[in-house]
Amino acid sequence: MASTRYRLIELLNMNEHHYISGQKLSEELHISRSAIWKHMKELEKDGYVIEGVRRKGYRIVRSPDKVSENTIFWGLKTQWLGKNMTHKKVMDSTQSAAHQEALHGAPNGTVVIADEQTWGKGRMDRQWHSASHQGIWMSVILRPGIPPVHAPQLTLMTAAAIADVLASYTDAEPSIKWPNDILINHKKAAGILTEMQAEEDRVQYVVIGIGVNVNHTQGDFPAELNEKATSIKRETGDHYQVKGLIQHMLLRLEQLYDTFMQSGFQPIRAKWESYGYRLGETIRIRTARNVWTAVFSGIADDGALLAQMDDNEPKKIYSGEMEW
Numbered sequence: 001m002a003s004t005r006y007r008l009i010e011l012l013n014m015n016e017h018h019y020i021s022g023q024k025l026s027e028e029l030h031i032s033r034s035a036i037w038k039h040m041k042e043l044e045k046d047g048y049v050i051e052g053v054r055r056k057g058y059r060i061v062r063s064p065d066k067v068s069e070n071t072i073f074w075g076l077k078t079q080w081l082g083k084n085m086t087h088k089k090v091m092d093s094t095q096s097a098a099h100q101e102a103l104h105g106a107p108n109g110t111v112v113i114a115d116e117q118t119w120g121k122g123r124m125d126r127q128w129h130s131a132s133h134q135g136i137w138m139s140v141i142l143r144p145g146i147p148p149v150h151a152p153q154l155t156l157m158t159a160a161a162i163a164d165v166l167a168s169y170t171d172a173e174p175s176i177k178w179p180n181d182i183l184i185n186h187k188k189a190a191g192i193l194t195e196m197q198a199e200e201d202r203v204q205y206v207v208i209g210i211g212v213n214v215n216h217t218q219g220d221f222p223a224e225l226n227e228k229a230t231s232i233k234r235e236t237g238d239h240y241q242v243k244g245l246i247q248h249m250l251l252r253l254e255q256l257y258d259t260f261m262q263s264g265f266q267p268i269r270a271k272w273e274s275y276g277y278r279l280g281e282t283i284r285i286r287t288a289r290n291v292w293t294a295v296f297s298g299i300a301d302d303g304a305l306l307a308q309m310d311d312n313e314p315k316k317i318y319s320g321e322m323e324w
C-alpha cells in the first residue's frame, strides 16, 4: 500500500506541471481506476491538494508542510541524493541509523531524517539537542572513494551548502565558524558531524550528520544553550518550512558534492571562505595538545585551517575548536 502510494507520488511528481490521466496511472501502477481514486483520497487526508480535471487527469497542486518520505520527495529536484530515504518521527540518532543502513549496503546518497532525536550526537560524544519538529535532523550517506585524509573537506563542503541555503532562502546572514558550526549573529544555528568507515587508503563510506535549528523559540532550548545557540526563527522572526529547507539543502549538497568530485576542493574552499567567520582576524584555536593564538589567514588546499603566527609559513591545523 505504502509503496504504491510512493510510486503514485513519483508519477505525479514527474509531471509536476502537467496532468496525468487516471488511465495512465492505472496502467503504470497495475491497479484499478477506483483504487487510484482511493489513494488520492488518502493523500488528501495527508494534506496534499490534488486537482482532478475531466479528460485531463490529475495533478498535485500542493504538498503538506509535514516531513515524510513522500512530502520530501514531492518537489525534490536532485538527481541522485535522497532517492533512497528513511524518515521516522523519533530516532535516537539519525547518525546511528545511517551507519546501520550503510553497513547493510545502502547506496551513495541515502538520506535518514527524524522529526526528533532522543540521543542526538555532536563531536567527541557531545550531545546535540534536537527538539521535536523544530529543526532538520538528518544524516547523509556518501561513498566518495577518496583517501581518508580528504574526508574533512566534506565537512567544509556541507557547511558551505547549509550556508548557501540559509543565505538564499531565509533572511538570515550565515557565517561558518571553522570547522563545523553555522552561526547567525555569532550564535550557533547548525552543526555538522562527519564520521567515516575507511580502509587504509580509501573511504568506504561517510555519514554526514546535519543539525539545523529552524523554528525554535527561546523556550525550546535547554537553559545551558540559550546564550550560545539560536535558530533561524529566533534571528529572523519568521517561521520556515522544515520540509522546503531540507529539499533545498539536499539539492545544494548534491551540486557541491558533484563539483567536489569533478573539480576537487578548490571551488568549495572559495565558497567556504566567502562565509568564513573571523577570517583575517586574530583567533584562538584549541587543539588536542595546544592552544594557539594566531591570525586565521584562510583554508589550505587540503581543508586545514591556516594559522599565521609569525612571518613564517602559516601553520596548518587539521582538527580543533576555534574559541574566538
Ligand code: BT5
Pocket: 092, 093, 094, 095, 096, 117, 119, 120, 121, 122, 123, 124, 126, 127, 128, 129, 130, 136, 137, 138, 139, 180, 181, 188, 189, 190, 191, 192, 193, 208, 209, 210, 211, 212, 213, 225, 228, 229, 230
Ligand atoms: C556538532 O557537534 O555541532 C555536530 C552536530 C550534529 C548534529 C546532527 S543532527 C543529525 C545527525 N544525527 C546526530 O545524532 N547528530 C547529527 P559539536 O561541534 O561537538 O557541538 C556540540 C555542542 O553544541 C554541544 O556540546 C552543545 O554545547 C552545543 N549544542 C548542542 N545542541 C545544540 C543545538 N541544537 N544548537 C546549537 N548548539 C547545540
